[in-house]
Amino acid sequence: MKNFTPFWVFIFLPMYANALDNEYTVTPIIIDGVAAEPVWQTAPWHSLNHHIVGAVPTKDDFWGRFKLAWNEDALFLMAEIVDDVIYDRHPDPLVNYWDDDCLEIFVDEDASGGDHLANFNAFAYHVALDGNVVDLGEEARVVLLNDHVESAWRRSSYPPYHIIWEAKIRIFPDTYSVDAPVEPVKLSVGKELGFMLAYCDNDGSATREHFMGSHPIIAINGDKNLGYKDASVFGKVTLTKRIVRF
Numbered sequence: 001m002k003n004f005t006p007f008w009v010f011i012f013l014p015m016y017a018n019a020l021d022n023e024y025t026v027t028p029i030i031i032d033g034v035a036a037e038p039v040w041q042t043a044p045w046h047s048l049n050h051h052i053v054g055a056v057p058t059k060d061d062f063w064g065r066f067k068l069a070w071n072e073d074a075l076f077l078m079a080e081i082v083d084d085v086i087y088d089r090h091p092d093p094l095v096n097y098w099d100d101d102c103l104e105i106f107v108d109e110d111a112s113g114g115d116h117l118a119n120f121n122a123f124a125y126h127v128a129l130d131g132n133v134v135d136l137g138e139e140a141r142v143v144l145l146n147d148h149v150e151s152a153w154r155r156s157s158y159p160p161y162h163i164i165w166e167a168k169i170r171i172f173p174d175t176y177s178v179d180a181p182v183e184p185v186k187l188s189v190g191k192e193l194g195f196m197l198a199y200c201d202n203d204g205s206a207t208r209e210h211f212m213g214s215h216p217i218i219a220i221n222g223d224k225n226l227g228y229k230d231a232s233v234f235g236k237v238t239l240t241k242r243i244v245r246f
């Protein structure tokens, strides 16, 4: 019997490591950077501790974790972040947007995986400090998709000065087009999404200093920065509803 434990750990660990628990929210979530909603008290935390680009930051340079919730209209995110310097070098939202501090929210509506560099098979929403939402669209053109993600953040006045960053993410299918937009899908229990979260941290350098994410990525030719073009490196979210028994 001794040999059974390593066997089961080997089989199930990758599945649990990549699937993110989430909670259905009965009450509306107000996107204001204040995690006062009941679902934010009960949903489980997930870490932002996987290295993608740059040096691995110290805890006071960058540290982060997040929760996920959903209702029929959207996926909701609440991230808690420590970043010692908030930095927005490029006022033009379409220029070097990955080199400013930003949350990067990766979504693949049908969890298909695969290439999404020059199409909307999946989305890599760069949510800037000023709320602009940027991704590469058809022909890999940089486009603003501000109606896809509503966000707000607030920083605590007390050490370690946590930032609470809330986002409402509407989920668009791969038929989305900049020139002919379609409606977001309605979400339901059991639906599986491709999902990953990351944070681009820059504190004053010419280019981003750290890029840390929610999922381990296997490097290709030494490069782990694959999420913006390949949805196969995302994790999975299966939408769940808790059964409450009285």
Ligand SMILES: [Ca+2]
Binding pocket: 029, 030, 031, 032, 033, 034, 035, 036, 037, 166
């Ligand atoms: Ca709120």
Ligand SMILES: [Ca+2]
Binding pocket: 060, 061, 062, 083, 084, 085, 201, 202, 203
């Ligand atoms: Ca930092």
Ligand SMILES: [Ca+2]
Binding pocket: 108, 109, 110, 111, 112, 113, 120, 121, 122, 174
């Ligand atoms: Ca897809």
Ligand SMILES: [Ca+2]
Binding pocket: 083, 084, 085, 086, 087, 101, 201, 202, 203
């Ligand atoms: Ca920073």
